[in-house]
Amino acid sequence: MSAQVEVILGQNITLVYRALDLRAVDTRALKDLVGAGSNPVVMDTPEMIVAVYPPQQVIVQIGGQRISVTLQQPGEAIGGVPIWEFAAACDQLLRQSEMLAYDYNYDAVILSADGDVQVLFKGLFVRDQQALEAALGGSVHWVAPRVQFTRGRGLYSLVLEPGEEQRIKVHLNVHFESHDLPAVDQLESSFREEFDYLASTLPELVPGGV
DSSP states (O other): OOOEEEEEEEEEEEEEESOOOGGGOOHHHHHTTTOTTOOOEEEEOSSEEEEEETTTTEEEEEETTEEEEEEOOOBSSTTSSOHHHHHHHHHHHTTTSOEEEEEEEEEEEEEOOSSOHHHHHHHHHOSOHHHHHHHHTSOOOOOOOEEEEEETTEEEEEEEEEOSTTEEEEEEEEEEEOSSOOOHHHHHHHHHHHHHHHHHHHHHHSTTTO
16 A cells, blocks of 8 residues: 555644844734734733634644744645745744754544554563563553754654554654745745655655555
């Protein structure tokens, strides 16, 4: 069976700054971030500003050193809601702040193997199950490998977790150190390409299983 994305559970773009001054954030501009008629709800506290955009199911959180833009609407593909436009607009609201990095986060469920994914994962990622169980003093039900690696300019963190039936739960974080956010069209292209990379890489990570 070829690996295929059954559902994308969550999409996120996070912007990291040296420091953020919440007093400098124009909350009125947040309400107009995606145009009139979206009826966003903005909650402003000394520690964090949260803006919720109900029609798009997007949440913007501004606090600490970060702006986090999260799409909570499950879907089958990237692009149903352009969260890169939200991220770019938020960055413009804080143009006086020094950016340090930006991250992409994807959570998805992948339709995967013929057979028990938990058994498949133990076979792939546990060299000696009996020795491991003896050391633990218990039975191993499943393992969830986490791999961190570099590729091009990005630092990647990939977590694979066996789900129910023939499914794998996947989380991918891609971290880019940068003092500037790419232009909106480049940000969109990059965000899509990194998810495509994830989907195309899974068959290589789980040989014979997907």
